[in-house]
Amino acid sequence: MQRALKVLLEDAEIEEIREIARRNHMTMDEWIHRVLQEARKSHPGRSAETKLRAVRVAAGQGFPVGDIDQMLREIEQGYRSDPSA
Numbered sequence: 001m002q003r004a005l006k007v008l009l010e011d012a013e014i015e016e017i018r019e020i021a022r023r024n025h026m027t028m029d030e031w032i033h034r035v036l037q038e039a040r041k042s043h044p045g046r047s048a049e050t051k052l053r054a055v056r057v058a059a060g061q062g063f064p065v066g067d068i069d070q071m072l073r074e075i076e077q078g079y080r081s082d083p084s085a
Contacts, residue, residue: 009017014028021031044051065071 017031018028021028024031026034
C-alpha cells in the first residue's frame with residue numbers, strides 16, 4: 001500500500017530540488033523518494049543502547065556451543081557440498 005506525504009516547501013526550495021532531479025535524469029518525485037530511502041538507511045532503527053542490552057542478555061545465556069575450529073570446518077564443508085545431493 002502506498003500513501004502520500006505532504007511536505008510544504010518554499011518556491012525556491014522546490015525549484016532547487018527540481019533542478020537537482022533534472023541533473024540526475026529523474027523526476028522530482030523519484031529524486032525525493034531516493035533521498036528519503038538513503039536517509040532511512042543511514043539511521044538505525046533502534047538505539048545503540050537497545051542493541052547492547054540485547055547482546056548482554058544473549059551473552060548471559062548458557063547456550064551450548066561447539067569448538068570454533070570444528071564449526072568453521074563444518075561451515076566450509078557445507079560451502080563445498082553439492083547442493084543437488
